[in-house]
Amino acid sequence: MGICFSIEEQLHQHQDHQSLSKRPEMQESPETKKPSIIPLTAKDVKDLRQNSGYTNVDRFTYEETRLATKQFRPDYILGEGGFGVVYKGVIDENVRPGYKSTAVAVKELNPDGFQGDREWLAEVKYLGQLSHPNLVKLIGYCWEDEHRLLLYEYMASGSLEKHLFRRVGCSLTWSKRMKIALDAAKGLAFLHGAERPIIYRDFKTSNILLDADFNAKLSDFGLAKDGPMGDKTHVSTRVMGTYGYAAPEYVMTGHLTARSDVYGFGVVLLEMLLGRRAMDKSRPSREHNLVEWARPLLNHNKKLMRILDPRMEGQYSSSTAMKVANLAYQCLSQNPKGRPLMSQVVELLETFQSKEFSHEEAMLHTGASGITLYEAPSHSPHTPVKKRNPARSESHREGGAHGSKGANGRSKSEPPKECDLYDPPSFEAEDKSESNRG
Missing domain, CATH: 1.10.510.10 (Transferase(Phosphotransferase) domain 1)
Incomplete structure (x- = not known):
């Protein structure tokens, strides 16, 4: 022993x-300094937009997410789970003029799933404010009508x-x-x-x-x-x-x-x-x-x-x-x-x-x-x-x-x-x- x-x-x-x-x-x-997190009081995305802590996160329209994923093509699907479906996509000039081409993973909330707006907001709250080499970067989000999507950096492996x-x-x-x-x-x-x-x-x-x-x-x-x-x-x-x-x-x-x-x-x-x-x-x-x-x-x-x-x-x-x-x-x-x-x-x-x-x-x-x-x-x-x-x-x-x-x-x-x-x-x-x- x-x-x-x-x-x-x-x-x-x-x-x-x-x-x-x-x-x-x-x-x-910068990565090891204690991060300061703004308390989550937002009830919806309108509250988030008024908060200066989320200025590094881009807001995308639903149409832009459709363009980025080629209309959510089935062969662009990376996986599917309780949250919904994840697609590979690219944000570039064709999606938003002047945007530097960026590979993304687009996660779409399934409205019938067992995760809802609270967890969607939690993701935006934390990843929208935190930056560290060992946390996935949140690039942007889409909150439009019934659509809830999150766009992350693409993790190739x-x-x-x-x-x-x-x-x-x-x-x-x-x-x-x-x-x-x-x-x-x-x-x-x-x-x-x-x-x-x-x-x-x-x-x-x-x-x-x-x-x-x-x-x-x-x-x-x-x-x-x-x-x-x-x-x-x-x-x-x-x-x-x-x-x-x-x-x-x-x-x-x-x-x-x-x-x-x-x-x-x-x-x-x-x-x-x-x-x-x-x-x-x-x-x-x-x-x-x-x-x-x-x-x-x-x-x-x-x-x-x-x-x-x-x-x-x-x-x-x-x-x-x-x-x-x-x-x-x-x-x-x-x-x-x-x-x-x-x-x-x-x-x-x-x-x-x-x-x-x-x-x-x-x-x-x-x-x-x-x-x-x-x-x-x-x-x-x-x-x-x-x-x-x-x-x-x-x-x-x-x-x-x-x-x-x-x-x-x-x-x-x-x-x-x-x-x-x-x-x-x-x-x-x-x-x-x-x-x-x-």
């Missing part, structure tokens, strides 16, 4: 090697979910997964560091989008919520989110804090380590809920090495894998106070990108010896991957999702039926879409 270090201990150890506080990339920049759980083709390498984890952590840390903390509330693989260079950005802010202020320890709200990702204390009480997002981050980090979905009914019953099955194994070195995604074999050192697994273990603590802050998660993940660890990566790429890779116990060879049925995915509220709301069996950690937690549908074809999930 391995030794489990706290986040603070691991950071202290690394600071002996290199002072994080003095590193250039840790200095305050689709979602993390699409790449992580594909059954055929190339898989994400260890280094790409760690870079994506760091990018996503930076996005959450930025939100939590706002003048009034912002709780994302729906952190999952389908909401992490990748650009052409596989830089990761958070999308879909329909469930985002202003966090507690002053003496308040939490905000009370109806339970919303996705099975398998929601923090247990939030599911049980409706008390929402920034540590709820940390739990969701831990789930996604676990998915990236193991290459398994948070909820997967196609596996043996004890493995349906990934966290319940895998968390107890994360600080057992030999057991950990047997459950890591075999597609990454030979791409990492065992010591680094154990450190990342320990981070996931702490993020998934049942006790919210036992979870690290996202700022601490960022600092720790950055140590894996630093010189201390890049030396290991260089040795791996050159085939040098001296590093133990994918450590399997000598008496028990690595268990081969079993052929299994297509996995089941979490529900997708946002455009770009595959499938619709469905019903599943419930795990011990799931809430009673009256909670508005989205139930994951049957997953059939994760590789069909080239969707932008923004």
Whole structure:
């Protein structure tokens, strides 16, 4: 059994090697300054237009969105989900004279869907005011008659979910997964560091989008919520989110804090380590809920090495894998106070990108010896991957999702039926879409 270090201990150890506080990339920049968010008092888009906080977001007519998507051509569809349909489009001279040609993802609200004007406004509220390299940029919106559309920057590589759980083709390498984890952590840390903390509330693989260079950005802010202020320890709200990702204390009480997002981050980090979905009914019953099955194994070195995604074999050192697994273990603590802050998660993940660890990566790429890779116990060879049925995915509220709301069996950690937690549908074809999930 391995030794489990706290986040603070691991950071202290690394600071002996290199002072994080003095590193250039840790200095305050426009992206790391605390964002100030204007309270959402708008009842409709007319109120938004009168607010100077949204001057960087363009307003488009419905006709312009039709032109941008070639009259919403079916072959321009990137995906479809609870929000509605997402189309690829281009805003250029033909759409609006003088506009610099910009590739966009156009998300159209389905008036009959289970997301409505409130979540549409929430997206405009947050993404209309926030700017960060790890948040998808909202380019504009359309509110005209019954039409509600959002126009985002186009994310060419689709979602993390699409790449992580594909059954055929190339898989994400260890280094790409760690870079994506760091990018996503930076996005959450930025939100939590706002003048009034912002709780994302729906952190999952389908909401992490990748650009052409596989830089990761958070999308879909329909469930985002202003966090507690002053003496308040939490905000009370109806339970919303996705099975398998929601923090247990939030599911049980409706008390929402920034540590709820940390739990969701831990789930996604676990998915990236193991290459398994948070909820997967196609596996043996004890493995349906990934966290319940895998968390107890994360600080057992030999057991950990047997459950890591075999597609990454030979791409990492065992010591680094154990450190990342320990981070996931702490993020998934049942006790919210036992979870690290996202700022601490960022600092720790950055140590894996630093010189201390890049030396290991260089040795791996050159085939040098001296590093133990994918450590399997000598008496028990690595268990081969079993052929299994297509996995089941979490529900997708946002455009770009595959499938619709469905019903599943419930795990011990799931809430009673009256909670508005989205139930994951049957997953059939994760590789069909080239969707932008923004």
